[in-house]
Amino acid sequence: xxxxxxxxxxxxxxFFVDAGVVKAVDGVGxxxxxxxxxGLVGESGCGKTVTSLSIxxxxxxxxxxxxxxxxxxxxxxxxxxxxxLNTVRGPRIAMIFQQPRASLDPVMxxxxxxxxxxxxxxxxxxxxxxxxxxxxxxxxxxxxxxxxVREYPHQLSGGMAQRVMIAIALAxxxxxxxxxxxxxxxxxxxxxxxxxxxxxxQSANGMAVILITHDLGVIAEIAxxxxxxxxxxxxxxxxxxxxxDAPLHPYTLGLMESRPAASRSKSRxxxxxxxxxVPLDLPVGCxxxxxxxxxxxxxxxxxxxxxxxxxxxxxGHHVRCWLHG
Amino acid sequence: xxxxxxxxxxxxxxxxxxxxxxxVKHYRIRSGGSMAHSGPPLRAVDxxxxxxxxxxxxGLVGESGGGKTTVxxxxxxxxxxxxxxxxFEGRDVLAAGRTEMKALRQRMQIVFQDPIGAxxxxxxxxxxxxxxxxxxxxxxxAQSHQRAAEVLDRVGLTAAQSRSLPHELSGGQLQxxxxxxxxxxxxxxxxxxxxxxxxxxxxQAQIIxxxxxxQAERGLAYLFIAHDLALVRHISDRVAVMYLGRIVESAPAGxxxxxxAHPYTRALLSAVPxxxxxxxxxxxxxxxxxxxxxxxxxxxxxxxxxxxxxxxxSEETPExxxxxxGRWAACFLxx
Numbered sequence: 001x002x003x004x005x006x007x008x009x010x011x012x013x014x015f016f017v018d019a020g021v022v023k024a025v026d027g028v029g030x031x032x033x034x035x036x037x038x039g040l041v042g043e044s045g046c047g048k049t050v051t052s053l054s055i056x057x058x059x060x061x062x063x064x065x066x067x068x069x070x071x072x073x074x075x076x077x078x079x080x081x082x083x084x085l086n087t088v089r090g091p092r093i094a095m096i097f098q099q100p101r102a103s104l105d106p107v108m109x110x111x112x113x114x115x116x117x118x119x120x121x122x123x124x125x126x127x128x129x130x131x132x133x134x135x136x137x138x139x140x141x142x143x144x145x146x147x148x149v150r151e152y153p154h155q156l157s158g159g160m161a162q163r164v165m166i167a168i169a170l171a172x173x174x175x176x177x178x179x180x181x182x183x184x185x186x187x188x189x190x191x192x193x194x195x196x197x198x199x200x201x202q203s204a205n206g207m208a209v210i211l212i213t214h215d216l217g218v219i220a221e222i223a224x225x226x227x228x229x230x231x232x233x234x235x236x237x238x239x240x241x242x243x244x245d246a247p248l249h250p251y252t253l254g255l256m257e258s259r260p261a262a263s264r265s266k267s268r269x270x271x272x273x274x275x276x277x278v279p280l281d282l283p284v285g286c287x288x289x290x291x292x293x294x295x296x297x298x299x300x301x302x303x304x305x306x307x308x309x310x311x312x313x314x315x316g317h318h319v320r321c322w323l324h325g
Numbered sequence: 326x327x328x329x330x331x332x333x334x335x336x337x338x339x340x341x342x343x344x345x346x347x348x349v350k351h352y353r354i355r356s357g358g359s360m361a362h363s364g365p366p367l368r369a370v371d372x373x374x375x376x377x378x379x380x381x382x383x384g385l386v387g388e389s390g391g392g393k394t395t396v397x398x399x400x401x402x403x404x405x406x407x408x409x410x411x412x413f414e415g416r417d418v419l420a421a422g423r424t425e426m427k428a429l430r431q432r433m434q435i436v437f438q439d440p441i442g443a444x445x446x447x448x449x450x451x452x453x454x455x456x457x458x459x460x461x462x463x464x465x466x467a468q469s470h471q472r473a474a475e476v477l478d479r480v481g482l483t484a485a486q487s488r489s490l491p492h493e494l495s496g497g498q499l500q501x502x503x504x505x506x507x508x509x510x511x512x513x514x515x516x517x518x519x520x521x522x523x524x525x526x527x528x529q530a531q532i533i534x535x536x537x538x539x540q541a542e543r544g545l546a547y548l549f550i551a552h553d554l555a556l557v558r559h560i561s562d563r564v565a566v567m568y569l570g571r572i573v574e575s576a577p578a579g580x581x582x583x584x585x586a587h588p589y590t591r592a593l594l595s596a597v598p599x600x601x602x603x604x605x606x607x608x609x610x611x612x613x614x615x616x617x618x619x620x621x622x623x624x625x626x627x628x629x630x631x632x633x634x635x636x637x638x639s640e641e642t643p644e645x646x647x648x649x650x651g652r653w654a655a656c657f658l659x660x
Contacts, residue, residue: 043525157614187388188552189611192596196610214526217555217598240602258530260559261600265578268537269530269559275495276525 003074004031005175005208006055011068013047013054022279024050024063026232029310034175035206037199039223039240041213041255043276046229048212052178055210056093057085073175090117091172098181100161104153110137110164111149117171136167141197159190166197173205180212195221216255220244228252231277231287234310238317248319250294286322294323341376341412342546343400343433343514348373348409350395354619367619369395370406371570374645379513380544384561384578386554386593388615391567393550397516400548401433402426413514431461434512438519440503444491451477451487454505461510476505480535497528504535516548521556533560554597558582563651566590569618569626572645576652586654588633625656633658 013025025047032038040048053059055070057077070077072088080088097103105113114133118124124132130149137145140163153161162182169177179198183191199222202209211223219226220240227237228249236249247253254272256262263269274291277283283290289303302322310318311325319325351366370392377383385393399406402418411418413433421429437443444453454477455469464472477487480501491499500520507515517536521529537560539545551557557564558578565575566589574587585591592609611630625631628638637657645655 043527159614187615188554189388189593189596190614191598192608193610195598196608215598216526217600220599220602220604244601244603255526258527259600260533260555263559265559266537266562268534271530271534272527275497275528 002033005034005036005073007031007069007071008051008055009069009071011051011054011070012066013050013059013063014066015063017062020280023232023282024279025054028068028229028232028234030227030234030237032176032208032210034208035202036225037202037209037211037223039211039213039219039226040229041216041219041226042229043214045276045279047232048229049180051229052095052180052210052212056089056095056178058089090174092174093176093178094169094172094174095178095180096162096165096169096182098184100158100165101153101156103165104161106153108152109149110151110153110156113164114149114168114171117168132171133167136170137164139170139201140164140167141193142167158186159193162186162190162194163197166194166201170201170205174207176208176210177202178210178212181214182211183218184213184215191218198222216259228255231282232279233287233320234318235288235321236317236319237310238314238319242314242317246314246317248313248317248324249288249321250292250323251288254291286320298323340378342379342381342414343377343548344410344412345376345396345400346374346410346412348396348399348411349407350392350399350404351407365619367617368570368622369618370399371618372409373567373570373572374409375565375572375575377514377546377548379546380540381563382540382547382549382561384557384564385548385550385567386552386557386564387567388593389552390569390615390618392570392618393567394518396567397435397518397548397550400516401430401435403435427461431457431463431510432512433514433516434507434510435516435518436500436503436507436520438523440496440499441491443503443506444499446491449488449490450482450494450502453491454487454502454509457506457510463510472509473505476508477502479508479539480505495528496524497531500524500528500532501535504532504539508539511543512545514546514548516550518550519552520549522551522553529556536560554582554594555600566593569615569622571626571655572653573627573656574652574654576654580652586648586652586659587627587656588631588658589627592630592632 009029011025011028015022015024028051042048054065059065065078111130111133114136115129118129118132134145134149137148142148142160142163156164183194213219223240225239226243227234230251236252247256257270258272260269272291277287285304285306286308289295295303300322308320308322310320312318313324348370349372350370351368354364354367373396387393398404400411413429418429451470451473455473458464458469458472474487482501521532549560561578563575564578564581565572568589574590585594592611595609609632624639624641625643628634643655643657645653648654648659
């Protein structure tokens with residue numbers, strides 16, 4: 001098998017604040033092949049966004065990657081120079097975010113913003129960039145692109161602004177798109193349009209996608225594999241069908257069972273007790289142990305003493321849980 | 326529209342606790358600097374009728390900009406509707422005087438999406454929860470403390486937490502405070518406007534269970550406004566679907582989700598992400614987005630985006646009428 005497009009190993013990104021060390025990402029490893037869609041799922045504060053920013057080399061003080069490796073198409077990105085990062089970030093690894101309007105420059109026309117993304121690397125002149133910008137807007141499903149290219153971000157609806165962000169991301173024909181909650185702020189109908197667009201672009205361009213979301217339904221729609229994060233670690237990684245049909249980690253199971261669709265109407269939902277731990281004060285041992293019902297039933301004591309390493313009970317299915325090894 | 330009975334009630338429900346008839350809320354918009362020329366009004370709510378029976382949950386769904394929140398605020402008269410009527414326990418809410426309104430507010434409460442915005446940052450949680458009782462003149466300081474402690478305990482917060490300030494609590498805990506505040510006055514109806522959409526998935530389920538338990542214990546009625554359709558299906562007895570300021574369909578929850586009668590409902594439901602990756606679905610992808618509510622309207626407001634639109638649809642407005650017992654829709658396809 002060929003080398004994966006992206007390999008993340010043993011990644012630790014910590015934030016050094018007055019109150020102590022926030023271990024936002026604390027031992028994350030996964031890989032993604034060309035053309036693959038991986039969903040990174042988890043609740044707020046689990047470290048999914050910090051993981052993606054670490055991959056893109058966008059961690060700023062007081063944060064720092066303290067350990068680990070991010071290899072993209074044969075190049076190590078951790079510790080790489082800005083010069084190297086700039087050849088990768090943007091043209092080859094592009095990102096889109098939850099608040100598209102906040103990522104767009106309010107005083108620059110849509111066409112110029114796409115043009116800027118085209119400038120680096122392509123050597124196109126101004127009129128060529130303008131033509132390409134119109135093509136890209138058309139490609140992401142914006143009607144009347146000749147007019148839209150002259151508009152400013154405040155003239156766009158949320159769904160249209162996200163399409164513009166995708167057009168900017170596509171400008172460099174990236175190998176990897178990192179999409180951080182790209183549809184969370186959108187209506188469900190617009191969400192369906194954007195997911196459809198992402199899926200279509202992904203299969204047409206052979207682009208790999210890391211989709212970061214808290215929404216399991218979005219993952220089911222679009223991803224090939226899923227990585228479930230909890231308190232700075234990936235606790236389970238498997239194919240989408242195994243995530244739904246045979247999840248192994250008690251946290252994943254809890255998330256699946258707490259969906260309204262999993263219970264009869266008007267009946268109480270299954271819940272995961274308690275809440276996500278504060279990252280400054282993570283419990284000793286497995287971070288999920290204080291909320292884990294199966295642990296209590298099993299009587300295992302190791303869970304509160306030592307953090308579990310990943311094990312693979314099934315081919316391609318990895319889990320960090322003492323109950324499985 | 327304008328019929329004598331408000332539509333949407335199932336045959337089995339008793340007298341309505343809340344009855345809303347032909348509710349209208351228009352906003353005047355001043356266009357481009359000229360005071361003399363105001364544009365067409367923004368029709369946030371444009372003739373909405375529904376009923377909620379005691380102990381029942383009516384879910385209100387639709388895309389943002391459809392008018393859901395405006396309906397919720399109008400019901401409590403937190404904003405003044407431009408027309409129509411709101412009757413609660415047989416009393417005319419829109420005509421109520423100061424004293425009567427105060428009494429009505431005790432019986433109708435609201436829980437917002439962002440609970441911290443509704444709390445005084447300098448007041449302890451217990452004080453904020455007891456505040457309503459003191460304003461209503463229902464309790465002395467000591468009694469209101471006692472009552473606040475009871476309801477906070479009921480929603481799962483500790484005595485120590487009742488002494489803390491809002492910023493010291495998590496999002497899920499703050500929403501429990503929001504619910505406790507609504508409960509303190511022992512209301513019959515609670516308008517829940519996106520009560521869990523700002524919360525993490527694992528916390529959402531905890532709050533939904535609390536709302537279900539409280540309803541079972543106290544016979545509360547909910548007007549449950551949310552965009553998460555799976556959640557609305559789970560919690561609602563009946564569901565009304567709003568589009569551009571109007572209800573286009575209402576039905577018992579199971580029937581609406583299993584067999585939607587309006588093309589907009591069908592499109593909305595087909596956009597919901599799958600329950601399971603193998604659930605291959607036929608998706609009706611709606612063209613475009615919800616249009617502006619200031620655009621002049623002729624015909625069915627959904628016609629420009631409707632995959633099933635006929636010539637008639639852009640000429641005439643379909644009437645919102647009963648198409649089967651307990652099922653209402655505004656669409657010519659059901660004729």
